[in-house]
Structures are given as structure tokens and as C-alpha cells.
Amino acid sequence: MKNDNVDVVVLGGGIAGLYYAHCLSSHHEKLDILILSKDELAVCNTRYAQGGVAVTFDPVFSEIESHVQDTLNAGRGLCDERVVRFVVEEGKEQIQNLMNLGTSFDRNIDGELDMVKEGGHSSNRIVHAKDRTGLEIQNSLMRALKTTNNVRFRSSCLALDLLMDEDACLGVQVLNKDGDNTIISASTTVIATGGIGQLYEVTTNPSVATGDGIAMASRAGAKIQDMAFVQFHPTALYEVGRTPSFLISEAVRGHGAQLRNEDGEAFMFQYDPRGSLATRDIVSKAIFLEMQRSAFPYVWLDVRHFDLVEFAELFPTISEKCQSLGLNLSKEMIPVVPAAHYLCGGIVTDNKGRTSIPNLLCLGEAGRTGMHGANRLASNSLLEALVFAARAARLPYERKPISSVQQESDHRNEGVISATFDIAEIKSIMSNNAGIERTLDGLQFAQMKLSKLKQPQMPSDRNEVEFINMIEVARLVVEDALHNLD
Numbered sequence: 418m419k420n421d422n423v424d425v426v427v428l429g430g431g432i433a434g435l436y437y438a439h440c441l442s443s444h445h446e447k448l449d450i451l452i453l454s455k456d457e458l459a460v461c462n463t464r465y466a467q468g469g470v471a472v473t474f475d476p477v478f479s480e481i482e483s484h485v486q487d488t489l490n491a492g493r494g495l496c497d498e499r500v501v502r503f504v505v506e507e508g509k510e511q512i513q514n515l516m517n518l519g520t521s522f523d524r525n526i527d528g529e530l531d532m533v534k535e536g537g538h539s540s541n542r543i544v545h546a547k548d549r550t551g552l553e554i555q556n557s558l559m560r561a562l563k564t565t566n567n568v569r570f571r572s573s574c575l576a577l578d579l580l581m582d583e584d585a586c587l588g589v590q591v592l593n594k595d596g597d598n599t600i601i602s603a604s605t606t607v608i609a610t611g612g613i614g615q616l617y618e619v620t621t622n623p624s625v626a627t628g629d630g631i632a633m634a635s636r637a638g639a640k641i642q643d644m645a646f647v648q649f650h651p652t653a654l655y656e657v658g659r660t661p662s663f664l665i666s667e668a669v670r671g672h673g674a675q676l677r678n679e680d681g682e683a684f685m686f687q688y689d690p691r692g693s694l695a696t697r698d699i700v701s702k703a704i705f706l707e708m709q710r711s712a713f714p715y716v717w718l719d720v721r722h723f724d725l726v727e728f729a730e731l732f733p734t735i736s737e738k739c740q741s742l743g744l745n746l747s748k749e750m751i752p753v754v755p756a757a758h759y760l761c762g763g764i765v766t767d768n769k770g771r772t773s774i775p776n777l778l779c780l781g782e783a784g785r786t787g788m789h790g791a792n793r794l795a796s797n798s799l800l801e802a803l804v805f806a807a808r809a810a811r812l813p814y815e816r817k818p819i820s821s822v823q824q825e826s827d828h829r830n831e832g833v834i835s836a837t838f839d840i841a842e843i844k845s846i847m848s849n850n851a852g853i854e855r856t857l858d859g860l861q862f863a864q865m866k867l868s869k870l871k872q873p874q875m876p877s878d879r880n881e882v883e884f885i886n887m888i889e890v891a892r893l894v895v896e897d898a899l900h901n902l903d
């Protein structure tokens with residue numbers, strides 16, 4: 418087992434981990450900061466973010482207030498209003514900071530930022546880079562970090578478990594690309610490992626979204642909350658067998674696309690006066706009910722009335738994808754289904770990203786800050802990640818004496834193929850019993866099935882580690898869903 422000492426180890430190279438490292442290194446040029454990602458850096462939810470970042474630039478009270486109210490309304494009364502308020506107020510500074518770093522958001526012909534609208538928002542307040550906003554942000558952060566001397570990256574490096582001393586975190590044990598284990602001791606450990614979409618059969622989240630950080634924190638005794646609040650995005654492209662599902666951004670509905678059922682009816686108005694622009698929970702549930710009623714495997718998203726040249730200009734990725742499938746959007750509609758998309762709950766943090774475990778921070782989608790309540794408002798998650806990363810980076814840094822940490826188990830990769838631990842089984846249990854529609858019987862059945870899954874005793878590769886983590890996280894989702902059942 419190798420040993421490594423750093424000042425700060427960041428688990429995750431999405432927006433939360435990268436922006437935190439950027440802000441921290443600009444406050445503390447001498448800190449040794451190490452960012453780990455379990456796959457290539459490009460594989461993360463951030464890269465796929467299409468729609469944009471919700472931000473209120475106008476300091477006018479009514480504008481701030483309207484963004485706050487839209488967020489609270491979406492969260493079904495379960496947001497922490499204090500948190501919502503400071504995130505909305507501080508967003509502008511972080512977006513300005515990103516632009517200073519070279520992030521290029523779209524502008525209108527007058528050179529002003531092109532602000533668009535998405536479901537649940539009462540005004541145009543989403544900044545975006547066409548439909549590739551996450552990629553643009555990630556690329557600009559990577560460019561900025563490459564110019565610093567004190568931030569290092571290690572990809573294909575899987576964090577296994579937190580190293581704990583009594584009740585404080587001392588670092589992390591990892592499985593390297595070469596199959597060796599390393600103990601990384603650090604004064605500060607930051608979980609920025611993203612979401613849990615891979616728990617479900619249909620998800621927009623890439624393969625890394627197996628909830629590893631949440632599982633590690635749970636095993637270490639951190640406070641976890643609101644795991645039942647898994648958000649389903651209403652409009653993932655229906656493509657049999659493709660994972661992750663390709664997302665048709667909410668901004669397309671913001672631009673006027675209509676949801677229709679198999680009879681061509683714009684059914685959303687039967688469910689909500691805002692029609693296709695109701696919040697995600699309402700639209701996803703309505704689609705689910707329409708699919709159940711009709712026994713049709715998807716509903717349609719209608720963009721036939723759009724100017725398709727403008728559509729391709731605004732949504733190049735979506736337009737190219739539809740073309741690649743041979744869809745003629747002037748005549749044909751897009752088949753869409755709801756997909757597991759975002760986790761509103763997670764590891765509980767205070768208003769600077771500190772968890773209940775000393776020396777352990779959590780940022781981004783893995784964290785539960787109180788911002789989203791039961792349902793996240795569209796484009797509020799990149800915003801939350803930025804604001805909390807900037808706040809956490811301003812915490813006074815304390816260098817802790819590094820004790821030599823020993824972990825008993827050595828998770829060595831012996832090249833074993835773990836065919837017996839079938840992740841598809843977890844996905845099936847969760848999709849059928851803890852998805853959009855939940856019942857007491859279904860959740861209890863899921864709980865029983867999860868408890869019976871045989872787990873590897875000495876996980877030796879990524880698949881086995883993820884299998885264990887996914888069971889842990891699935892269990893947390895189901896338990897919380899049972900508590901929250903109406």
C-alpha cells in the first residue's frame with residue numbers, strides 16, 4: 418500500500434471540484450491540491466449540462482425576489498429560504514468570475530448576455546453557451562487550472578473509503594489505475610462526486626454517477642438527508658438500450674416546444690396551468706401517467722412549428738442528435754420519456770460546504786445544502802455548486818499534522834471479472850419500486866430485495882466497489898422515501 422500526503426484532496430473533477438480548486442488555489446497559492454476522478458475527467462454530469470445557469474444579474478429587489486420565490490415554489494416548501502437567498506444573491510459574482518476566466522456565454526445582437534427561460538422560472542434568467550453550457554464551463558476551468566502550479570489531477574483513480582480517526586476525516590483510500598491502493602492523507606477532504614442517476618435504468622447521468630461519495634460518507638457516519646428527492650427530468654430522448662439517455666433540454670420547452678400524447682393532444686394543460694413549462698416533478702409525473710394510461714412507451718415533444726435554422730443555431734447538439742436519428746423535425750415529433758436526472762438530497766452541509774464530520778467538505782450534487790428542497794428548479798444546480806464552492810474556498814485553511822494512517826483492507830485489483838455482482842438488478846429494483854410513482858408495498862419490496870443482494874467481501878475492482886456503493890445509496894433512497902410517503 419502506497420502513501421501520499423497532500424493539503425487538500427478533492428474527490429471529483431466536475432464543476433464543484435474544479436471551481437473549488439480554482440478558488441482555493443487563488444486564495445492559497447502554496448497549498449498542494451489534488452483532484453481525483455474515477456474515470457477520464459470528461460466523464461461527469463457537468464460536461465452534459467445543456468440548459469445553463471440560472472442567475473439574477475439585476476440587483477433590483479423584485480428580480481432577486483422572483484428567483485427566490487420560483488426556487489421555493491419548485492422545492493414544495495422544503496427549501497431553506499436563507500440558503501436560497503444567498504445563493505441567488507451571490508450567483509452573479511461567480512458567473513462574472515467564470516466569464517473573467519474565459520467562459521463564453523451566448524450574447525444577443527446588442528452584445529448583452531442572452532438570458533433564456535426554463536420550466537418553473539417566471540422570467541428569462543438562464544445564461545448558457547448554446548446547449549453545451551457544462552462543457553464550456555468545464556473547459557474554461559480546466560484551462561485556468563492548468564496555469565496554476567499547485568493543483569494536480571489524477572484520473573482513473575477510484576476513491577474507496579474515507580480515512581477516519583475517531584470522528585474526523587484524515588483523507589481517503591484510493592484504487593489506482595494500475596490496481597494498487599494508495600492512502601492519501603489530507604488536512605481537508607472534499608467530496609464532489611456528483612449524483613446517483615445510475616441507480617435507475619433510464620438516466621441522463623453518465624456511468625460515474627453511482628453515489629460513491631454519499632456511500633463513503635454514510636459509512637463514515639456523516640449526516641445524510643432528503644435522499645428520497647430524486648429528480649426525474651421529463652424529456653430524455655427515447656432510445657432503447659442507450660445509456661446515459663440523451664437529454665432534450667428544458668430550454669427547448671422554454672422556447673415553445675409542446676408535449677403531446679400519442680393522440681397528438683397537448684396534455685400538460687390538464688395537469689398544470691403552465692402546461693409544458695410546469696416544474697419538472699409535475700411534468701415528469703404527468704408524462705408517466707400518460708404513458709401508463711396509453712400503454713405507449715413515450716410521449717412526443719413537438720418542435721414542428723420552430724424555425725429549424727434558428728433551432729439548429731440555438732440547440733446544435735440536440736439538432737445534430739435528431740438528425741443523426743433521421744428525424745425530420747419539420748414533420749416529425751421527438752419521442753421523449755422521463756429519466757432519473759438529479760439528486761436534491763445528499764450529504765448535509767452547512768452554508769460553507771462543511772459536513773457533520775470534521776475536515777470533510779461536500780460540494781455540488783452530492784451535497785444537501787437546503788437549496789432545492791423536494792425538487793430543484795431548472796438550472797439552479799450549477800449555480801448552487803459555484804456559490805458553495807466559492808464559499809468553501811474562503812474558509813480559513815488549517816494545516817493538520819499528518820498522522821500515518823493505516824487502513825486494514827487492501828482492495829487490490831487482481832483483474833477479477835465480477836460477473837456475479839449485477840448492477841442491473843439494483844437498477845431494476847429501483848426503477849420498478851422507487852421511481853416516479855412510489856407505494857408502500859413497492860418500497861418495502863425494494864427494501865427487502867436490496868437487503869438480500871449478496872455483496873463482495875473484498876471488492877477488487879470498480880464494478881464491485883460501485884455495486885456496494887449503489888446498494889448503500891439505494892437503501893438510503895428507499896428508507897427516506899418510506900418516511901416521506903404521503
Ligand SMILES: Cc1cc2nc3c(=O)[nH]c(=O)nc-3n(C[C@H](O)[C@H](O)[C@H](O)COP(=O)(O)OP(=O)(O)OC[C@H]3O[C@@H](n4cnc5c(N)ncnc54)[C@H](O)[C@@H]3O)c2cc1C
Pocket residue numbers: 428429430431432433434453454455456457458460461462463464465466467468469470471550551574575576577609610611612621622623625629630664758759780781782783795796797798799800802
Ligand atoms: C444531461 C444533464 C444535463 C444537465 N443540465 C443542467 C443545466 O442545464 N443546468 C444545471 O444547473 N444543471 C444541469 N444538470 C445538473 C448538473 O450538471 C450537475 O448537478 C452538476 O454538473 C454536478 O456537478 P458535480 O461537480 O457535483 O458532479 P459531476 O460533474 O458529476 O462530477 C463528479 C466527479 O466525481 C468523480 N467521482 C465520482 N465517484 C468517484 C470516486 N469514487 N472516486 C473518484 N472520483 C469520483 C467523477 O469521476 C467526476 O469527476 C444536468 C445534468 C445532466 C446529467
